[in-house]
Amino acid sequence: xxxxxxxxxxxxxxxxxxxxxxxxxxxxxxxxxxxxxxxxxxxxxxxxxxxxxxxxxxxxxxxxxxxxxxxxxxxxxxxxxxxxxxxxxxxxxxxxxxxxxxxxxxxxxxxxxxxxxxxxxxxxxxxxxxxxxxxxxxxxxxxxxxxxxxxxxxxxxxxxxxxxxxxxxxxxxxxxx
Amino acid sequence: xxxxxxxxxxxxxxxxxxxxxxxxxxxxxxxxxxxxxxxxxxxxxxxxxxxxxxxxxxxxxxxxxxxxxxxxxxxxxxxxxxxxxxxxxxxxxxxxxxxxxxxxxxxxxxxxxxxxxxxxxxxxxxxxxxxxxxxxxxxxxxxxxxxxxxxxxxxxxxx
Numbered sequence: 001x002x003x004x005x006x007x008x009x010x011x012x013x014x015x016x017x018x019x020x021x022x023x024x025x026x027x028x029x030x031x032x033x034x035x036x037x038x039x040x041x042x043x044x045x046x047x048x049x050x051x052x053x054x055x056x057x058x059x060x061x062x063x064x065x066x067x068x069x070x071x072x073x074x075x076x077x078x079x080x081x082x083x084x085x086x087x088x089x090x091x092x093x094x095x096x097x098x099x100x101x102x103x104x105x106x107x108x109x110x111x112x113x114x115x116x117x118x119x120x121x122x123x124x125x126x127x128x129x130x131x132x133x134x135x136x137x138x139x140x141x142x143x144x145x146x147x148x149x150x151x152x153x154x155x156x157x158x159x160x161x162x163x164x165x166x167x168x169x170x171x172x173x174x175x176x177x
Numbered sequence: 178x179x180x181x182x183x184x185x186x187x188x189x190x191x192x193x194x195x196x197x198x199x200x201x202x203x204x205x206x207x208x209x210x211x212x213x214x215x216x217x218x219x220x221x222x223x224x225x226x227x228x229x230x231x232x233x234x235x236x237x238x239x240x241x242x243x244x245x246x247x248x249x250x251x252x253x254x255x256x257x258x259x260x261x262x263x264x265x266x267x268x269x270x271x272x273x274x275x276x277x278x279x280x281x282x283x284x285x286x287x288x289x290x291x292x293x294x295x296x297x298x299x300x301x302x303x304x305x306x307x308x309x310x311x312x313x314x315x316x317x318x319x320x321x322x323x324x325x326x327x328x329x330x331x332x333x334x335x336x
Contacts, residue, residue, distance in 0.1 A: 011216030018223045032230070040226035042262055047218060049178060051211060053185040059207020060192055063199050094181045097297060098218070102210060105304040118313065122320075125291045131263045138271040139283065143328065147284060150327040154320040162312060174306050177213060 050095040058102055067111045074112035074120075082116040083156055090123035096131075100124035108173045114163035115156075117173075122155045217299045224296045225260050232259035233269065240273055240282055245334065248282040253321045256289030257314075260296045281329030289321035 022040065025033020072078065073085045093100050104121045108114075127148065136144040192200040236255055242248050270283050293314050294301065301310045329335040 008216045011220045014223065015216070015219040035230055036226050039229040040222055042229075043222055043225055046262075047222065050181065051218070052208075053181055055207040055211035056204055057185055057188060057207070058210060059205070060188055060200070060203040062206050063203040064192065094178065096291070097294060098300070101297075101301055101304045102214065121313075122292065122317070125294075126288070128291070131291070134263045134267050135287065138267045139274060139280075139287075142331075143280060143284070146328050146331050147288060147324060150324045151288070151320070154323050158316045158320055162309070162316065165312070166309065171306075171309070173309070174304065176210060176304060 046095070047098065050099065054095060054099045055102070058106055061103070062106060062110075065110065070107060070110035070112050074107060074116040076113050078113075078116070082113065083119055086116045086120040087123050087127070087152075090120050091127045091129060093124045096128050097121065097125045102176070105173055105176055109175065114166055115159045118159035118162050119155055122158065123151075126151050126155070214300065214303060217303055221297060221299050224299075228259055228296060229261055229265075232261060233265070235259075236269055236286070237273075240286060241276060241278060242282075243277070243279065245279055245281055245329070248279065249285045249322070249325050249329075252282045252284075252286035253289040253293075253318060253325065256286040256321065257293035257318055258295045259290065260294065261290070266290055279329065279334045280332045281325050281334050284328035285321055285325030288324040289318065292317035292321050 018040075022033060022037035024030070025037060074082045078085070089103075090100070093103070100121045104117045107120065108117045132144050132148065135147075189200065189204075192203065232255065236259075239251050239255065240248065242251075266287070270287060274280075274283060294317075295314065298310060298314075301313075305313065326335065
């Protein structure tokens with residue numbers, strides 16, 4: 001099984017075994033397997049629809065947006081405005097963290113500061129508009145406004161704590177081709 | 178979702194009019210990145226579909242309590258290790274709310290559900306590295322507790 005040493009191949013291998021298991025479950029009416037297959041389809045559908053256009057947009061971002069532009073808005077000279085930009089980008093990111101992770105990585109390599117990058121990622125998971133609307137309709141508007149409002153200082157303080165630690169260690173995020 | 182497609186097409190048209198070569202280059206770059214990360218997303222999907230199987234039972238069983246300290250900690254813990262779509266999570270939270278489960282517990286659960294992604298680890302580590310991913314999620318756990326306590330204070334459940 002030497003070919004399983006490659007991480008990509010191993011992941012694909014697991015995935016096809018998983019698909020086989022789900023298919024067999026449907027054939028044999030194995031309830032647990034069917035439930036797992038249905039759970040899978042809930043997220044798989046969203047990902048299949050969101051990820052391709054999202055990655056095309058990330059590709060366009062890479063070729064069109066210059067380092068200077070990113071540095072100006074999200075870099076060290078941007079002051080308090082970078083948090084506003086980070087929150088603005090976060091609320092308009094469709095797909096939450098699944099899309100925010102790759103975009104955050106691209107932003108970082110174009111010169112965005114750690115505090116802006118982590119503010120963006122964290123805000124992208126908490127400020128999803130469709131989720132928040134659903135939440136407000138079930139748990140009440142007060143609950144949602146509290147959750148969003150309270151998270152702002154935590155997000156910014158947390159991002160700066162992380163930044164302090166990473167800058168001190170001269171850490172840089174992995175380069176993803 | 179519809180807007181994502183409208184926006185993408187719009188951007189592609191603008192980009193294409195401005196510079197054909199750069200557009201092709203951008204699309205290629207984006208798809209290459211997508212192709213590279215796809216296996217990690219697939220593994221994450223498998224983990225999510227397995228976890229979703231047991232988490233609903235868990236939530237009803239363990240969040241339906243009125244001990245605030247234990248309940249909030251459990252809420253944040255369960256929210257951290259699970260991942261579920263809003264249309265499952267919120268109706269569940271709504272049922273718990275009607276049963277009288279305090280908002281501080283629901284707040285911890287909802288916040289950590291979004292903030293802490295134990296199951297998204299395979300994808301996040303590719304972009305941030307293992308150490309940052311772990312630190313960021315630990316921080317998310319603490320922030321979720323903070324948000325929960327804040328919500329509890331505003332609803333008069335803490336003092």
